[in-house]
Amino acid sequence: MSLLVLWGVSVLIFAIARVIPGNPARVALGPNATQDQVDALAAALYLDRNILVQYAFWLRDLMRGDLGRSLYTNRPVTQDIAEFLPATLELIFLAAMLMIVAGLPLGILAARFRGRWPDHVIRVFSLLTVSAPSFVWAVALMLAFAYFLPIFPIAGRLSEAYSIPRVTGFLTIDTLLAGNLHAFANALRHMVLPAVALSLSGIGQAARLTRANMIETYEKPYIEMSQAYGFPEGRIARTYAFRPSLIPSLTIIGLDIAALLGNAFLVEAVFGWPGLSRYGVQVILRKDLNAIVGTVLVIAALFLIVNIIVDILTVLLNPRIRLGEARP
Amino acid sequence: MSALLDIADLRLSFRLWSGTVEVLHGISLSIAKGERVALVGESGSGKSVTARIVLGLIQELKGATVSGRIRFDGQDLGRLSPRARHALRGTEMSMIFQDPTSSLNPVFPILRQFREVLARRTPRISEAEARARATEALREVAIHEADRVLASYPFQLSGGMNQRVMIAMALANRPKLLIADEPGTALDVTVQAQTLDLMRKLVADHGTAVLFISHNLGVVREFADRTYVIYRGRIVEQGPTAAVFADPRHAYTRALLAAQPRLTGGALPEIAERDPAFENPMEVHP
Ligand SMILES: Nc1ncnc2c1ncn2[C@@H]1O[C@H](COP(=O)(O)OP(=O)(O)O)[C@@H](O)[C@H]1O
Ligand SMILES: [Mg+2]
Numbered sequence: 001m002s003l004l005v006l007w008g009v010s011v012l013i014f015a016i017a018r019v020i021p022g023n024p025a026r027v028a029l030g031p032n033a034t035q036d037q038v039d040a041l042a043a044a045l046y047l048d049r050n051i052l053v054q055y056a057f058w059l060r061d062l063m064r065g066d067l068g069r070s071l072y073t074n075r076p077v078t079q080d081i082a083e084f085l086p087a088t089l090e091l092i093f094l095a096a097m098l099m100i101v102a103g104l105p106l107g108i109l110a111a112r113f114r115g116r117w118p119d120h121v122i123r124v125f126s127l128l129t130v131s132a133p134s135f136v137w138a139v140a141l142m143l144a145f146a147y148f149l150p151i152f153p154i155a156g157r158l159s160e161a162y163s164i165p166r167v168t169g170f171l172t173i174d175t176l177l178a179g180n181l182h183a184f185a186n187a188l189r190h191m192v193l194p195a196v197a198l199s200l201s202g203i204g205q206a207a208r209l210t211r212a213n214m215i216e217t218y219e220k221p222y223i224e225m226s227q228a229y230g231f232p233e234g235r236i237a238r239t240y241a242f243r244p245s246l247i248p249s250l251t252i253i254g255l256d257i258a259a260l261l262g263n264a265f266l267v268e269a270v271f272g273w274p275g276l277s278r279y280g281v282q283v284i285l286r287k288d289l290n291a292i293v294g295t296v297l298v299i300a301a302l303f304l305i306v307n308i309i310v311d312i313l314t315v316l317l318n319p320r321i322r323l324g325e326a327r328p
Numbered sequence: 329m330s331a332l333l334d335i336a337d338l339r340l341s342f343r344l345w346s347g348t349v350e351v352l353h354g355i356s357l358s359i360a361k362g363e364r365v366a367l368v369g370e371s372g373s374g375k376s377v378t379a380r381i382v383l384g385l386i387q388e389l390k391g392a393t394v395s396g397r398i399r400f401d402g403q404d405l406g407r408l409s410p411r412a413r414h415a416l417r418g419t420e421m422s423m424i425f426q427d428p429t430s431s432l433n434p435v436f437p438i439l440r441q442f443r444e445v446l447a448r449r450t451p452r453i454s455e456a457e458a459r460a461r462a463t464e465a466l467r468e469v470a471i472h473e474a475d476r477v478l479a480s481y482p483f484q485l486s487g488g489m490n491q492r493v494m495i496a497m498a499l500a501n502r503p504k505l506l507i508a509d510e511p512g513t514a515l516d517v518t519v520q521a522q523t524l525d526l527m528r529k530l531v532a533d534h535g536t537a538v539l540f541i542s543h544n545l546g547v548v549r550e551f552a553d554r555t556y557v558i559y560r561g562r563i564v565e566q567g568p569t570a571a572v573f574a575d576p577r578h579a580y581t582r583a584l585l586a587a588q589p590r591l592t593g594g595a596l597p598e599i600a601e602r603d604p605a606f607e608n609p610m611e612v613h614p
Contacts (some may be wrong), residue, residue: 006344115390172593220430221425221426221427221430221431222430222431222432222433223424224385224425224431224433225423225431225432225433226433226444227385227417228380228383228385228417228418228422228423229417229422229423229444229446229448229497230414230415230416230417230418230419230448231418231444235444240433240436243433243435244433244434244435247435284583317435318432318435319434319435319437319481319483320481320483323481323484
């Protein structure tokens with residue numbers, strides 16, 4: 001099923017990439033190349049052939065784990081992706097964590113103190129964060145906490161002063177593998193602003209959703225039962241009202257996490273974050289066909305992985321699905 | 329007589345957008361230790377809110393104003409600190425609801441909820457001890473496969489089974505007062521009768537006082553020592569159950585009895601229309 005979706009995405013993006021006007025070979029070689037050189041490159045890339053033939057060749061290569069060459073970096077696309085993907089994954093992972101560890105508790109707090117000041121503060125916060133896109137937050141945070149108050153670095157993943165051997169590509173892991181805690185802290189400091197910018201809307205969204213679902217749960221007889229028996233209010237909120245409310249929230253939170261992939265494009269651009277999203281923008285501008293298709297394919301695969309994780313969690317958290325409805 | 333629960337001139341009003349509405353207009357009601365007292369009346373008459381005021385739940389609602397005096401076990405509840413008030417719930421008083429299955433949390437197994445109830449009396453009770461005490465409590469309600477039931481989620485058990493679990497939970501901490509708000513109305517009639525029978529035996533054994541709320545007069549007649557009849561936020565008649573049923577004096581009580589289809593019938597009493605006689609002063613049987 002998931003593979004089928006991936007295949008569909010590949011066809012679609014393959015077609016779209018080839019419909020964009022302009023000759024990729026000409027763009028790659030620059031204005032000074034002769035027509036003969038351009039034609040030769042086009043032939044090498046099968047650009048002179050029918051689109052179906054092109055797709056067949058591409059699919060054959062894909063089966064061998066080969067996404068073709070990038071005209072822009074002149075390296076295999078797989079190599080480019082391996083270089084840029086970890087930076088993006090690291091950022092998105094941190095942003096998703098922030099979304100969950102900040103958004104859900106804020107929603108719980110708002111629902112528990114519904115109509116009182118914590119609720120009002122959290123609702124204003126949610127409305128603000130949801131109403132502006134993440135790149136706006138990126139610019140605002142950068143100005144506030146890197147420029148006017150230089151607490152965090154302005155751009156990049158790590159200060160020049162450190163040189164860390166690349167093992168996984170995840171700097172937070174590689175610095176630890178190198179045993180360099182200063183570099184680890186430095187890498188984390190670089191991640192803070194982009195990750196917060198990326199996650200702010202998601203935090204607001206998760207808080208709103210959690211609050212709304214919990215308020216519905218608070219009307220249920222089993223919550224009244226727990227109040228009638230004097231269960232501690234905090235436990236009722238965090239456990240007995242939150243857990244049933246999480247199930248309907250999960251799918252949407254999963255979609256929001258997947259949407260971080262898209263939002264990461266502009267946030268990476270603002271913070272000069274050498275990730276896959278920034279790579280994706282550059283290759284699109286250069287009409288670098290193989291690189292475009294490869295990048296989109298990876299992003300689609302990540303989307304699917306997030307969805308699969310959400311499906312698994314839904315089953316784990318919902319005993320009705322896990323155990324079936326059967327009565328003994 | 330030393331009453332366990334003594335309610336005097338209880339009034340309740342809600343502030344709504346459209347203004348303030350009073351739903352209880354000065355209710356007085358008392359329950360002796362170990363006594364079973366019924367509160368009957370048609371739906372909307374104020375039975376549930378009375379029960380929830382005794383537990384202190386209504387007082388926490390925004391826009392609700394409660395006045396009057398409630399004494400419980402020698403204490404004036406109105407003067408207790410919120411903390412002391414809260415400490416009574418689930419320990420000295422507990423409650424059984426209309427629909428047992430939806431009154432149990434759907435995403436936690438029974439044992440987890442049972443343990444939380446037991447922890448009201450025994451904070452930090454261990455899982456093993458909770459299991460042992462829950463098993464014991466379930467035995468009292470004739471559940472002998474405690475392990476399976478404790479590991480189950482409410483949706484895996486039948487309504488009657490959940491009702492027994494609720495009864496076991498309600499009595500596990502040996503409360504002095506049990507409030508039963510139309511218990512088991514959602515269950516089918518035979519199962520309801522069985523579980524009520526069980527409940528009556530248990531409260532008699534433990535000497536638990538019961539405030540039994542119902543609109544089913546047949547059930548009330550079986551269950552309660554004394555009966556209060558409530559009509560639109562006022563008590564219109566009270567007395568020993570047998571006396572009230574044998575010799576209903578208030579016009580509303582007579583209408584209620586006449587409207588009751590069968591003794592076991594669970595249907596809502598359909599009282600044709602309002603009648604000025606329903607506003608007559610309260611009748612008290614000796
Ligand atoms: N939270 C509330 N806000 C406003 N009105 C309420 C609220 N709870 C109950 N009422 C009103 O109080 C009256 C008594 O309700 P209730 O005690 O539930 O009746 P019943 O006798 O059927 O249990 C009803 O008219 C109901 O509409
Ligand atoms: Mg009611």
